Amino acid sequence: MNAGQTFRFAVSGVTANKLRSALTTLGIMIGVAAVIILVAVGTGSSQAIQDSISRLGSNTLTVSSSQGGTGGRGGGGGFGFARPRAAAGAASGAVSSGTQTRTAKLTLDDAYALTDQTLAPDVQSVAPVVSVQSAVATYEGAKHTIGTFIGTSPSYLSNDNDSVQAGRAFTDDEYSSGRRVALLGPTVAKDLFGGDGLSAVDQDVQFNGVTYTVVGVLTAKGSTGPQDSDDRVIAALPGVQATLSGYGNLSSISVKATSASTVADATSEVQGILNGRHHVTTATADYSVFSSSSILSAVTSSNQTFTVLLASVAAISLLVGGIGVMNIMLVTVTERTREIGIRKAIGASRGTIVSQFLLEAILLSLFGGLMGVAVGLLGSRFTIVGVTPVVAPYSVALAFGVAVTVGLFFGLYPANRAAALRPIDALRYE
Amino acid sequence: MTTGSKHPVIALTRVSKQYGAGDTAVHAVAGVDLVVEHGDYLAVMGASGSGKSTLMHILGLLDEPSRGLYRLDGTDTRRLDERQKSFVRNRKIGFVFQSFNLIPRASALANVELPLAYAGVGRVERRARALAALDRVGLADRVGHLPTELSGGQQQRVAVARAIVTEPVVVLADEPTGALDSHSTAEILDLFDELNASGRTIVIITHEDEVAAHAKREVRMLDGRIESDVRLAPVVGLPPALTAASGVVA
Numbered sequence: 001m002n003a004g005q006t007f008r009f010a011v012s013g014v015t016a017n018k019l020r021s022a023l024t025t026l027g028i029m030i031g032v033a034a035v036i037i038l039v040a041v042g043t044g045s046s047q048a049i050q051d052s053i054s055r056l057g058s059n060t061l062t063v064s065s066s067q068g069g070t071g072g073r074g075g076g077g078g079f080g081f082a083r084p085r086a087a088a089g090a091a092s093g094a095v096s097s098g099t100q101t102r103t104a105k106l107t108l109d110d111a112y113a114l115t116d117q118t119l120a121p122d123v124q125s126v127a128p129v130v131s132v133q134s135a136v137a138t139y140e141g142a143k144h145t146i147g148t149f150i151g152t153s154p155s156y157l158s159n160d161n162d163s164v165q166a167g168r169a170f171t172d173d174e175y176s177s178g179r180r181v182a183l184l185g186p187t188v189a190k191d192l193f194g195g196d197g198l199s200a201v202d203q204d205v206q207f208n209g210v211t212y213t214v215v216g217v218l219t220a221k222g223s224t225g226p227q228d229s230d231d232r233v234i235a236a237l238p239g240v241q242a243t244l245s246g247y248g249n250l251s252s253i254s255v256k257a258t259s260a261s262t263v264a265d266a267t268s269e270v271q272g273i274l275n276g277r278h279h280v281t282t283a284t285a286d287y288s289v290f291s292s293s294s295i296l297s298a299v300t301s302s303n304q305t306f307t308v309l310l311a312s313v314a315a316i317s318l319l320v321g322g323i324g325v326m327n328i329m330l331v332t333v334t335e336r337t338r339e340i341g342i343r344k345a346i347g348a349s350r351g352t353i354v355s356q357f358l359l360e361a362i363l364l365s366l367f368g369g370l371m372g373v374a375v376g377l378l379g380s381r382f383t384i385v386g387v388t389p390v391v392a393p394y395s396v397a398l399a400f401g402v403a404v405t406v407g408l409f410f411g412l413y414p415a416n417r418a419a420a421l422r423p424i425d426a427l428r429y430e
Numbered sequence: 431m432t433t434g435s436k437h438p439v440i441a442l443t444r445v446s447k448q449y450g451a452g453d454t455a456v457h458a459v460a461g462v463d464l465v466v467e468h469g470d471y472l473a474v475m476g477a478s479g480s481g482k483s484t485l486m487h488i489l490g491l492l493d494e495p496s497r498g499l500y501r502l503d504g505t506d507t508r509r510l511d512e513r514q515k516s517f518v519r520n521r522k523i524g525f526v527f528q529s530f531n532l533i534p535r536a537s538a539l540a541n542v543e544l545p546l547a548y549a550g551v552g553r554v555e556r557r558a559r560a561l562a563a564l565d566r567v568g569l570a571d572r573v574g575h576l577p578t579e580l581s582g583g584q585q586q587r588v589a590v591a592r593a594i595v596t597e598p599v600v601v602l603a604d605e606p607t608g609a610l611d612s613h614s615t616a617e618i619l620d621l622f623d624e625l626n627a628s629g630r631t632i633v634i635i636t637h638e639d640e641v642a643a644h645a646k647r648e649v650r651m652l653d654g655r656i657e658s659d660v661r662l663a664p665v666v667g668l669p670p671a672l673t674a675a676s677g678v679v680a
Contacts, residue, residue: 005547016535342531345492346592347520347548349513424492427531 006352010359013332014367024328025368028403031318032372033379035399038314040380040389042307047390049299052221052229053292059124059260060159061267062290063114063274064252065106106250106287113273114255120269122262127156127254128237130245137184137192137233138206144191147231149207151240152254157183159254162234167201167216170236174215178238182212185232186220207233210243263291311395318399321368322406329361329414340418341426353419361411362404369403437504439600439631440466440489445498446654447484458484460654461498466600470665471626472633473645481654483604486635490523490602491515503599520548524593528605530585532577538564538588539573545596563591567621583614590621594630601625603634607641619644619671626669644671 014021111128114120135149156162157169170181182205189197192205200214212235221229241247257266267289271282280286333340340353373396380389447459459481466472476482487493488500491507500507503522510518525531532541542560551559564573567587577585586606593601603622607615623644626632634645642648646663649656663670 004553012535338531339533342533343544343548344516345490345519345525345531346545347516347596349516349548351513352516352548422492424487427492427527 006355006359009356010363013336013356013360014363017332020328020331021364024324024364025371027321027324028318028365028368028406029321029371029375031314031321032369032399032403033375034314034317035311035402036373036376036391036395037379037384037389038310039307039395040376040391041384041387042303042310043392043395044390045387046300046303046307048387049303050296053296053299059257059263059266060161060292061255061257061263061270062252063106063110063255063270063287064290065249066286066288106253108250110274110277111250111253113277114253114270116273119273120266122258122266122269124256124258125155125159126256127153127159128250129156129252129254130237130240130248131251132208132240132244135207135233135244137188138209139192139200139203142192142194144188146188146207146233147185147228149233149235149244150251151235151237151245153237155256156234156254159256162221163219164216165219166198167214170215175236175238178242179236180210180212180239180243181215182207182233182235183216183218184214185218185230185234187228187231188233189214189217207235208244212239263293267291314399315402318402318406321403322365322410325361325364325407326410326414328364329357329411330417332360333357333414333418336418337421337426337429340421341423341429344421344423345427350419354415357415357418358408358411361415362407365403365407365411368407369400372403373400437501438465438467439470439503440464440633441499441501442488443499443501445485445488445495445500447481447488447493448496457481457654459488459495462654462656464649464656466631466633467665468599468631469626469629470631471622471644471646471663471669473642473648474633474635474651475637475639475642475648476651476657477637480651482635482651484654485651486602486604486633489600489633490525491519516548520545521596522599524596524598524601526586526589526593526601526603526606528608530577530582530589530609532585532588532592534577537574537576538569538580538591541577541588542592542595545592549596559595560591563595564588566594567591581614582610583617586610586614586618587621590618590625594625600631600633603632605635605637607636607638615641623669623671627672644669646670 106128108128111126114123114126130151132149132151135146137144137146150156154169154172154175157164164183165186167183169183170179174181184192184197184200184205186197189200191197193200193203198217200217203214204211205214206212218230218232218234255266255270257263270289271285274287275281275285278286343353376396376399377391380391382389442462442464444461444463445459446457446461449456449458462481462485474482474485484493488495489502491502491510502518505518507515507518532538533544536544539557539560542563543556546556546559561570561573564570567590569584569587569591572580572584572588575584577588580588586609590601590606593603601622606622607618610618619641622632622634626646632645634641636642643662646661646665646669648658648660648662650658650660663673667673
């Protein structure tokens with residue numbers, strides 16, 4: 001009895017009852033496809049998040065106050081970032097005069113202190129950031145509620161890996177002189193000006209009724225999940241403080257390290273400077289420093305949990321498919337008891353019978369597995385709940401391997417039951 | 431078929447088969463001694479319940495005797511394990527059943543090839559031998575047909591072809607004509623006569639005198655024992671039906 005012959009017997013067994021084999025195959029197919037698609041969704045969403053985080057720049061740090069709260073009254077000074085020396089006294093005075101219970105206040109002076117090349121040699125550039133909540137832009141009757149409106153310095157663009165697709169970035173001079181200049185994100189520009197939005201350059205736009213001159217339109221960054229990262233406006237900080245946010249605290253400080261390898265050094269330098277200025281230690285710090293890599297690792301680990309969860313749900317359906325195979329093989333063995341008796345009477349050994357029925361079970365799950373891989377790969381080409389699935393090769397191999405193993409495992413019992421039949425009993429069976 | 435082997439094909443020594451135990455024990459076969467030589471054509475007769483079917487199952491290694499010794503072609507069958515029994519069934523025994531027992535969904539050719547496949551015969555040789563066997567039973571023009579596309583007589587002839595394709599030492603036929611009309615019965619009996627005339631040993635279980643009349647030796651069973659053992663024709667030579675026919679011609 002050679003392998004080819006056993007294979008042909010198994011194939012004829014499978015094709016003998018096509019509908020039943022197809023339904024059994026369907027169970028395995030759904031399981032395999034579910035594993036592949038769900039893992040692809042998990043991988044896709046984590047990759048999308050990784051992409052958006054890496055767009056921040058791998059060597060960018062964000063300093064934010066731990067207890068949140070922007071736009072408070074205390075501290076700060078009415079001075080541009082380019083002239084912080086003059087404000088130093090007032091600002092630091094306000095900070096140090098705070099009580100132990102004061103909330104964190106990041107000030108322009110904090111930001112300026114970080115530019116100290118001696119204390120912070122690994123810091124390349126620093127940008128203070130103030131965000132304005134619920135700003136509305138209007139232009140000749142067109143109205144747009146801006147997702148994110150921030151006031152910052154020109155260096156923010158390089159820290160945030162931003163570029164300008166039309167017009168230009170605002171200059172240090174415009175910044176220092178408190179000009180009301182703004183860069184529109186593509187979504188805002190399109191909404192207000194129509195078309196590709198590039199005609200916004202050099203036009204005057206009102207933000208909450210205050211007129212700003214649009215000097216440029218930012219390059220699209222794309223959306224990550226439900227949030228549109230192009231729905232934003234970047235304006236020069238002094239103008240924003242004068243008109244929209246008031247001279248409160250900074251929302252955050254964007255810091256760029258000299259290179260990706262110096263991020264850790266830059267982080268400790270930033271912490272050293274701010275600890276000194278806020279009279280805290282790193283353990284009791286009233287601010288926090290995030291690097292994109294630290295966010296990335298946190299997000300990645302939570303995403304892995306998510307993916308594993310999805311995969312386990314899918315694995316259960318694969319298991320159910322396997323039980324389906326076992327069920328159908330038991331039915332097949334019962335149905336073909338007489339045939340088994342005949343085969344044994346004319347010389348089929350136990351091993352031959354086992355391999356025939358085992359192979360039938362494996363063929364069912366193998367075929368189901370192949371179909372599942374096909375459906376899984378096909379299904380992963382569509383965007384699912386806003387996520388572009390990314391097929392993980394390991395999931396294909398795993399799902400397929402598990403499907404075949406499931407067939408093997410769940411086929412063993414029926415096959416052994418068939419082989420253990422005594423030929424005399426099997427022949428008498430009606 | 432050679433008669434070169436010095437062993438008898440079948441040698442039963444006080445073989446018994448008992449079902450159940452104690453008071454409820456049923457002795458289906460109770461101490462049967464039987465020797466069948468090469469080339470013999472044996473008919474085992476008996477009413478239902480006489481133990482002839484159980485005897486057939488024991489002879490075919492489908493069932494084991496409770497007691498006694500069964501030598502098949504010189505081999506003590508008690509010493510065979512499951513795997514070896516499969517081997518012996520495959521190589522030394524050809525079965526013909528009352529209900530044909532062909533594999534459904536497999537063509538006549540595939541059914542006849544099956545024992546050769548289990549014997550590990552290569553594809554080309556297998557096909558050639560199966561076609562020769564089908565030709566022998568007069569079904570050369572039906573090789574591609576499924577069992578459901580054949581008449582009862584034709585199905586039984588396929589079964590006979592399957593039984594002889596491995597050149598077994600003995601063909602065991604269990605009521606081979608029980609499910610056939612008289613015309614098909616005559617065909618099958620003629621076939622057995624021809625096979626025996628060419629030297630093949632045949633053991634046929636039947637309750638029809640008409641069938642038994644074709645055999646060279648008639649054994650009657652009653653209550654698990656051999657009641658009578660009558661030789662109708664010598665072991666060597668043609669079976670009675672062919673002797674009569676040739677006698678007429680001569």
